Amino acid sequence: MRQSVLFPKTVKEDPKDAQSANHKFLVRGGFIDQLMSGSWSILPLGQRVIGKINQIIREEMNAIGGQELSLPLLHPKEIWNETERWDAAREVMYQLSDARGREYALSFTHEEIVMDLIRKKISSYKDLPLYVYQFSTKFRNEPRATGGILRGREFLMKDLYSAHVSEADLMAYYETVKEAYLKIFNRLGLKVLVTEAAGGVFTKAHTHEFQVLSPVGEDTVFYCENKNCGFSQNKEVAVVAAGGRCPTCQSSLIKEGRAIEVGNIFPLGTMYSEKMQAFFTDKNGARKPIWFGSYGIGPTRVMGTIVEEYHDEKGIIWPEAVSPFNIHLLGIKNQESRIMEKTEELYEKLTKAREEVLWDDREDVSAGQKFADSDLIGIPWRVVISEKSLAGGGVEVKKRNQAESKIVSQDQLLNFLLR
RNA sequence: CGGGGAGUAGUUCAGCAGUAGAACGCUCGGUUUGGGACCGAGAGGUAGCAGGUGCGACUCCUGUCUCCCCGACCA
Numbered sequence: 001m002r003q004s005v006l007f008p009k010t011v012k013e014d015p016k017d018a019q020s021a022n023h024k025f026l027v028r029g030g031f032i033d034q035l036m037s038g039s040w041s042i043l044p045l046g047q048r049v050i051g052k053i054n055q056i057i058r059e060e061m062n063a064i065g066g067q068e069l070s071l072p073l074l075h076p077k078e079i080w081n082e083t084e085r086w087d088a089a090r091e092v093m094y095q096l097s098d099a100r101g102r103e104y105a106l107s108f109t110h111e112e113i114v115m116d117l118i119r120k121k122i123s124s125y126k127d128l129p130l131y132v133y134q135f136s137t138k139f140r141n142e143p144r145a146t147g148g149i150l151r152g153r154e155f156l157m158k159d160l161y162s163a164h165v166s167e168a169d170l171m172a173y174y175e176t177v178k179e180a181y182l183k184i185f186n187r188l189g190l191k192v193l194v195t196e197a198a199g200g201v202f203t204k205a206h207t208h209e210f211q212v213l214s215p216v217g218e219d220t221v222f223y224c225e226n227k228n229c230g231f232s233q234n235k236e237v238a239v240v241a242a243g244g245r246c247p248t249c250q251s252s253l254i255k256e257g258r259a260i261e262v263g264n265i266f267p268l269g270t271m272y273s274e275k276m277q278a279f280f281t282d283k284n285g286a287r288k289p290i291w292f293g294s295y296g297i298g299p300t301r302v303m304g305t306i307v308e309e310y311h312d313e314k315g316i317i318w319p320e321a322v323s324p325f326n327i328h329l330l331g332i333k334n335q336e337s338r339i340m341e342k343t344e345e346l347y348e349k350l351t352k353a354r355e356e357v358l359w360d361d362r363e364d365v366s367a368g369q370k371f372a373d374s375d376l377i378g379i380p381w382r383v384v385i386s387e388k389s390l391a392g393g394g395v396e397v398k399k400r401n402q403a404e405s406k407i408v409s410q411d412q413l414l415n416f417l418l419r
Numbered sequence: 420c421g422g423g424g425a426g427u428a429g430u431u432c433a434g435c436a437g438u439a440g441a442a443c444g445c446u447c448g449g450u451u452u453g454g455g456a457c458c459g460a461g462a463g464g465u466a467g468c469a470g471g472u473g474c475g476a477c478u479c480c481u482g483u484c485u486c487c488c489c490g491a492c493c494a
Contacts (some may be wrong), residue, residue, distance in 0.1 A: 012443065012455060013431045017424095017487035037486065092493065109494065143420075143492055157494080200494060209494095264494060296494065333452055368454040375454090388453065396453095396484085 001325065003360040003373075006030070007044055010373050014225050020216045021311045022304035023148025029316065029377050031303075031324075034145050036143025045377065048324035050156065053299045054135055056187050057158050057319065057405065059179045059204050064173075066133045066160055071113050073137060073184050077103035083275045089201040094139045106139035111202070111272055111294055114161040118290060119278035125165050128280060128290070129173065133160035135299070147216055149304040150260060156300040164291040165280065167269070174267050176297045181210055183218040188302060189319035190262060190309065193223050197234040202294070209234060210263035210297075214308050226252035260305050263297040307363035316378030319403045325358040327417070328379035332386035334363045343385045346395065347412055353414055375400070381417060 008030045015034075018024040026032045033048035042050055058068065077095075080086035086095075088103070095104040107113075114132065122130065138157045145151050162178065163222045166171040178194065185192045192210040199207045211221050211232065222238045224231035229249040233240060240247060242256035268287040273279065278290045285361060303322075310317045320326065327350060331343035339363075360370050366385075374382050382405075384396040389407055397416060398405035408416055 009444090010455095011430065016426090016431070020487065034486090138494075140494070144488095144490090146488080151493090159494095202494070207494095261494080266494090294494095298494085299490065335452085363452095365452085366454085366456055367452050369452095369457075371453070372453090372455045384453085 001358050003358055004362045008033075010376055018148065020148045020150070020304075021307065022150060022216075025307055025311055025316045025376065025378075026149060026304070032149055038142055038151065040149055040152060040154075042156075042299070043298070045324045049303050049318070050299050050320055050364055052322040052324075053188065053302050054158070057135075057184055057297055057299065060187075061131075061133050061158070061160060064176050064180045065129075065131045067131060068134060069132050070134050071107075071110050071136060073107045073139075075105045075107060075113060077105065079116060083112055083272060085112070085201065092140050092142075092201065107136070108138055108140050109202070109294070109296075110134070110136075110159055111161065111268070111292070112276065114294075115272050115276045115278050115292070118273070119276060122163065122278070122280060122290070122319075125282050128163055128165045129169060130163040131160065131173075132240065133158060133295075147218070147304070149300055150216065150301070150308075151218065155298055156292050158297045158299060160295040162293045162295070163273075163278075164293075165247045165282065165288070167291055168405075170267060170269075170291040174265060174293055177265055177293075178208060181265065181297070182297070184207055184297065185210060185212075185262065187321055188306065189321065190302070190305060192262065193221060193232040194230065195221050195223070195232040195234050195259070196237055197264070198236045199266060202266050203271070205267055205269065206237060207264060207266045209261045211259035211261055212305050212309065213257045214260050214305065215258055216308055216382075217260040219259050219261050220256060221259045222254050222256055224249060224252050225255050260301070260308070262302050262305055263295075265295040266293060268294060270290045285326055311378070313380055314372070315376035318378045318380060320380045321377070323380050325356045325379050326397040327355050327357045327381045327383055328374050328377065329357050329359045330374060330382065330384045330386075331359070331361060332367045332370065332388075333386060334361060338371070338390075339385060339387070342390065346385065349410070355417065374394070383413065 010030055011028050014024045015027045030043055033041045077086055093108050097103045135158050137154055139154050142153050145153055162173050190212050192212055195209045195211045197207050197209040199205055220235040222233050222240050224246040231246050231248040240254045242254055242260055244254045246252045246254055270291055272292050273290040279287045280290055283290055307316050329347055331339050334340050347357055350357045378400055380400050382398045389396040392407035394407055394409040395413055396405050396407050
């Protein structure tokens with residue numbers, strides 16, 4: 001990708017009202033743009049990051065049997081009445097009507113929609129278990145959108161739904177998903193606390209949230225200071241207090257912290273299938289309700305959380321797994337044909353080697369601005385070609401998270417990048 | 420919904436009861452290119468919206484809308 005055509009350009013000034021790092025840097029770098037409170041456009045750089053995040057999630061979902069599909073976002077009132085959530089979840093749901101007065105909801109989740117599919121398509125224990133997931137927009141009528149892209153009224157979510165013949169099978173899979181989520185967040189570079197929490201408008205059962213400790217987080221969690229212990233509870237269900245002894249490991253103390261919820265899993269049981277008449281026939285011919293669970297991760301919120309965790313005063317420092325590009329190739333003094341030719345040659349070589357390269361080919365931009373933009377956008381490897389690097393025999397390589405650079409030959413570069 | 424803050428050029432902001440400014444960005448010309456370069460010449464806003472008080476309102480008052488922060492709420 002040539003940076004001269006990348007949309008949009010970076011900006012120097014922080015957005016007027018921005019407080020959080022994700023808001024400042026994602027906007028300045030041109031990853032996102034705000035339409036209204038809680039509503040964001042994902043721009044080309046941001047889309048590449050979201051694509052990386054989604055692909056990691058997709059791989060882990062497929063690894064635990066997930067089948068990807070896509071569900072509607074506009075739902076009839078009637079299906080929400082079946083579970084009584086038209087009224088119960090009224091405050092978070094955008095409800096609207098058309099010119100004829102028919103009423104609809106914009107999707108804030110998809111349990112009812114998946115359950116409708118299940119009752120139409122599944123009738124035997126032989127059809128179970130079933131695991132389906134999607135990436136789609138969710139609409140939530142947030143009383144207060146906040147934290148840049150962290151809490152929106154419209155956001156991206158990966159939601160997985162599972163259907164089972166028994167509670168035991170559901171709970172076994174629940175643990176499988178928990179492990180898959182830990183793998184996902186590990187690959188994304190996020191340290192998560194698996195936190196006991198309430199089920200909100202989804203279930204009366206306790207659930208588990210995946211929380212990333214952060215001062216900009218909106219949840220308060222109590223957790224064991226012993227990282228090997230892993231005890232963690234959301235304030236809303238907590239039976240412990242800060243400074244108390246951990247009920248799990250008995251030895252360490254409980255700490256209190258703010259955290260960002262990046263994922264949540266729900267063992268929903270049979271409430272939905274009973275209300276929506278989703279039954280299967282077991283081996284003995286008995287008609288039984290299907291056991292159900294749902295599991296969510298918010299990729300847009302994950303992107304914001306990663307920026308909160310990985311930045312310095314100059315900009316973002318993307319983990320390699322989610323960076324929009326692997327290499328930021330900078331030509332200094334591009335109007336000198338020698339520089340331009342050498343840089344283009346390297347760009348072609350790297351691209352052929354299947355590296356994802358953002359090439360700063362701009363001729364009318366100063367060296368200082370190129371470096372500043374590079375730090376802001378935060379691609380892990382910076383490769384510079386300049387008179388200085390050529391005089392030193394090659395190209396200058398620097399990692400975004402390290403201060404020192406080194407000059408290597410073009411041939412050495414590929415090996416160098418292969419780590 | 421309660422409390423606080425803010426709406427003036429594309430962006431970030433200043434200013435003033437007497438008819439709108441700066442920086443950055445943008446356009447053109449020229450000089451530049453290792454940490455957000457410089458010179459010159461331009462384009463670009465009628466001040467969130469609606470009332471009110473003034474001879475006169477961007478400026479004062481009232482209402483309203485929007486945005487941000489804290490809280491409440493919340494997959």
